[in-house]
Amino acid sequence: MKQLVGIKGNPYGITLRLNENAPFESILEELDVKLKSSTKFFRNASVALKIENRMLSEEEEEILINHIEEISGVQVACILDDSKETTEYYQSMLQQAEEMKQELLNSEAQQEQWDKEKVQEEPWMEADRKEGNQGQFYKGTLRSGQVVESESSIIILGDINPGAKVVARGNIVVLGSLKGYAFAGAGGNDTAFVVALEMKPMQIRIGHYFGVETGKRERRRLLESKKRGNHPKLFPSEPKIAFVSEEAICIEPLSRDIMSDIRYT
Amino acid sequence: MSEVIVVTSGKGGVGKTTTTANIGTGLAKLGHKVVLIDTDIGLRNLDVVMGLENRIVYNLVDVVEGNCRIRQALIKDKRYDGLYLLPSAQTRDKTAVTPEQMRKLTEELREEFDYILLDCPAGIEQGFKNAIAGADRAIVVTTPEVSAIRDADRIIGLLEAEEMGRIDLIVNRIRMDMVKKKDMMSVEDVIDILSVNIIGAVPDDENIVIATNNGEPLVGTNCKAGKAYMNISRRVAGEEVEMMDLNAGNSIWDRLIALFRKN
Numbered sequence: 001m002k003q004l005v006g007i008k009g010n011p012y013g014i015t016l017r018l019n020e021n022a023p024f025e026s027i028l029e030e031l032d033v034k035l036k037s038s039t040k041f042f043r044n045a046s047v048a049l050k051i052e053n054r055m056l057s058e059e060e061e062e063i064l065i066n067h068i069e070e071i072s073g074v075q076v077a078c079i080l081d082d083s084k085e086t087t088e089y090y091q092s093m094l095q096q097a098e099e100m101k102q103e104l105l106n107s108e109a110q111q112e113q114w115d116k117e118k119v120q121e122e123p124w125m126e127a128d129r130k131e132g133n134q135g136q137f138y139k140g141t142l143r144s145g146q147v148v149e150s151e152s153s154i155i156i157l158g159d160i161n162p163g164a165k166v167v168a169r170g171n172i173v174v175l176g177s178l179k180g181y182a183f184a185g186a187g188g189n190d191t192a193f194v195v196a197l198e199m200k201p202m203q204i205r206i207g208h209y210f211g212v213e214t215g216k217r218e219r220r221r222l223l224e225s226k227k228r229g230n231h232p233k234l235f236p237s238e239p240k241i242a243f244v245s246e247e248a249i250c251i252e253p254l255s256r257d258i259m260s261d262i263r264y265t
Numbered sequence: 266m267s268e269v270i271v272v273t274s275g276k277g278g279v280g281k282t283t284t285t286a287n288i289g290t291g292l293a294k295l296g297h298k299v300v301l302i303d304t305d306i307g308l309r310n311l312d313v314v315m316g317l318e319n320r321i322v323y324n325l326v327d328v329v330e331g332n333c334r335i336r337q338a339l340i341k342d343k344r345y346d347g348l349y350l351l352p353s354a355q356t357r358d359k360t361a362v363t364p365e366q367m368r369k370l371t372e373e374l375r376e377e378f379d380y381i382l383l384d385c386p387a388g389i390e391q392g393f394k395n396a397i398a399g400a401d402r403a404i405v406v407t408t409p410e411v412s413a414i415r416d417a418d419r420i421i422g423l424l425e426a427e428e429m430g431r432i433d434l435i436v437n438r439i440r441m442d443m444v445k446k447k448d449m450m451s452v453e454d455v456i457d458i459l460s461v462n463i464i465g466a467v468p469d470d471e472n473i474v475i476a477t478n479n480g481e482p483l484v485g486t487n488c489k490a491g492k493a494y495m496n497i498s499r500r501v502a503g504e505e506v507e508m509m510d511l512n513a514g515n516s517i518w519d520r521l522i523a524l525f526r527k528n
Contacts, residue, residue, distance in 0.1 A: 141460055143422030144415050161418050161458065162411075179458075 005030045013048035013080070014068075020054040027054075028067060035071040050080040135170065142166065142180065162202055171195070181205075182242075190244045193262060195254060199240035204249055206242065211249035267375040270382050270501070271400035273424075275416030277387030279408045280437040283473060284494075285384040286314045287484040288404075291498025293348035294485055297379040300339065300349040302370075304396040305386035306361055309353035316480020317342060317350055326354040329366045335373060349378075359391040364398035371399030380501075389423060397424065402431035404464065404501075408438045409450040414458055421461060433464035435497065440469045441511045452511075465497035468511050 004027050006017035018027055049065070056064065065076045135153035142148060142156070144163030153170030164180035166172050169187045171194065178196035183205040185192030190207030203212050239254040243262070252258055272285045282303075289301045303311035306326065312318040323338035328351070335351075342348040354361065374381050385396035397403065403424050407417040417434075424432055436452050443449035452466045470490035476483040484494040489511075496506045 143425070144418040146422050159460070163415055163418060 003030070005034055007034055013050060014074070015050045015052060016064075017052045018054040018056075024060055024063075028063065031064070031067060032071055035068060046075045046077045048078050048080050049076045135173075141176070144180075160196075160201075168192075177237075192243075194242040195239065197239050198237040199242065199251055200237075201242075204242050204251075206244050206249060209244050209247070209249050211242075211251075267378060268380055268402065269371045269375070269400045270380065270402050270404060271385050271396050272382060272404045272406060273385035273393065273396065273420055274387065274406040274413070275389065275420035276407070276413045279406050279413050280435075280467070281387075281406050282311050282314050282384050283477065283482075284404070284406050284435060284437065284467075284497075285311060285382050286482045287494040288498050288501060289380070289382045290315075290342075290345060290348060290482040291484040291495050292380050292502060293342070293345040294495075295498060295502055296347070297502065298347040298377070299380045299382065300351060300374055300378045301382050301384065302351045302374075303353040303384050304362075304367070305384065305392060306353050306395075307355065307358040308386065309355050311384045312340075312350060312352045313480065314477050315342065315350055315482065317352075318480075321352045324352045324354045325370075326357050326361045329362050329370065335370070359386070359395065362395050364394050367395050368399040389419065393420075393423075397427060397429065400429065402433070403429050404433050404435060405459075405461065406435045406437050407455065407459070409436055409444075409452070409455050414450075414455060418459055421459060432461050434459060434461045435464055436466040438469040439466055439511065445512075464500050465493060466508070466511060467493040467497070 004019040004022045008015040008017070016031070049068070051061075051064075061079065065079075068074060068076060135155055136150045137155050137157065138148050138150075139157040141158040142160045142164035144161050147165045147167065148154065148156070149166075150168040150170070152168070153172070154166060154168045155173045155175065156166060157175050159176040160166055160174055160178045160180040160182070162179045165183070166174070166181070167183045167186050169189070170184070171192050172182050172184045174182070174194075174196040176196070177198035177200060178194070179198075179200050179202065181203045182194045182196075182201055184194045185207035186205075188207055190209065192206050194201075194204055194206065203210060205211075240251050241254045241258055241262075242249055242251045244250070272281050272288070274281050282305075285301055289299050292299045301311060301315070302325065303309050304325070305311075309324075312321060317340050320340050323333040325338070327333045328335050328338045339349045339351055342350065371381055371383075383396045383400060386392035405417050405420055405424070407413045421432060434456070436455050439452060440449055444451045452463065456463050468489045470488055472483055472486075472488040473490055482494075483491045484498060485491055489509075493509055496509060499506045
């Protein structure tokens with residue numbers, strides 16, 4: 001008959017190999033028998049216990065430990081458990097716990113981030129409010145490859161050729177043709193605007209938004225003018241203003257209405 | 266008073282070398298003493314366009330390094346009085362010469378020549394810096410297309426930053442038939458964008474190809490480009506010359522129509 005209980009021991013612990021199918025009572029009986037015959041070996045020692053091959057419930061474990069302690073006199077200091085199922089179970093539990101912890105941390109970090117951003121907005125808003133009403137003047141034409149930057153607003157008395165760039169924390173006013181790049185509200189201010197006597201930019205950026213000239217309208221105008229036989233230059237270019245409206249950059253002819261609508265803070 | 270003129274463009278292939286050869290020859294035809302210097306070290310071709318490549322013994326780098334005297338390196342063009350060429354080296358590169366050395370060289374040449382023309386290489390680095398080092402004025406060459414104009418704009422910006430005395434523009438290879446069809450920018454469009462003084466416009470002419478292959482600059486001859494370059498040479502020398510009507514054709518029919526138009 002196959003043994004229901006196998007005992008292996010070393011000076012520090014006992015390994016109990018239990019049959020997984022047999023009823024618990026039978027296991028206990030056999031254990032009692034085996035333990036009685038080995039009391040002399042383990043007398044009053046403090047040992048670690050390892051249970052192999054069978055999953056025991058908490059109750060069963062307790063009963064088992066009591067039996068061992070009563071009969072053999074050893075003190076079960078701890079139970080070692082590295083059965084596959086248990087290990088996997090613990091692993092998955094651990095993972096879940098980690099994930100939950102991480103989520104919690106993330107949401108906290110997110111919250112912090114949002115708070116930080118709100119706090120960060122203040123400094124530039126303040127700076128812009130101080131410098132927002134100030135402007136610098138720049139006289140001359142910006143040629144391709146040249147860049148002019150301003151901590152406040154800037155007014156250019158000249159042209160911005162294709163390939164040139166103007167960057168300002170505030171607004172940009174070009175008393176000439178804007179054919180290059182313009183970046184207004186460079187600190188993140190979406191209420192800045194760009195004005196030019198001739199608005200033909202390669203790219204306009206205001207705050208977080210940017211728009212490009214697709215060129216289709218330009219080509220259509222050229223084609224139309226060809227049909228009419230007029231030189232395109234004869235069309236007077238009107239002063240235009242670019243600003244952010246409904247999450248996009250809008251370019252409109254400069255009129256009194258728009259001027260009064262400017263929400264620049 | 267001698268003048269040191271640099272012919273530059275930024276973009277390659279727009280006609281700097283052709284322009285240098287033709288203006289230089291034009292000025293020599295007008296009786297001035299002219300020296301042409303090819304500053305494109307490593308990719309020299311001013312000598313080829315001038316038809317003088319088989320007479321090269323010494324070159325610019327030899328002069329600057331002290332291997333020979335300037336006089337030994339200069340090649341006299343037998344076709345015209347007072348026209349000399351200082352060729353570049355084919356086996357070195359731009360680092361062989363510094364702006365300081367160029368300045369010294371042009372200063373020395375000032376004593377002997379009325380006009381010193383420097384053929385600048387394409388680009389904006391060492392070669393360009395070498396060429397503009399000793400120059401009093403610049404002639405920027407461009408063709409009427411966006412890429413060339415963008416580069417010309419950049420070059421003009423760099424020249425202005427270096428406080429170049431005088432900057433003039435030549436619009437090269439213009440085709441009036443395409444301008445009429447609005448397929449090409451007109452001279453006015455180009456000036457509009459670049460905002461510099463224009464010293465001449467040269468029409469696209471097949472004869473340039475022939476002239477280059479033959480090594481005979483066509484300035485002063487009876488074709489359109491020849492006439493345009495002659496006018497430019499005269500303007501460089503200080504004369505006031507009316508802008509050529511690029512629209513007029515050369516055939517008898519065109520000339521008749523032009524006559525009627527004048528009346």
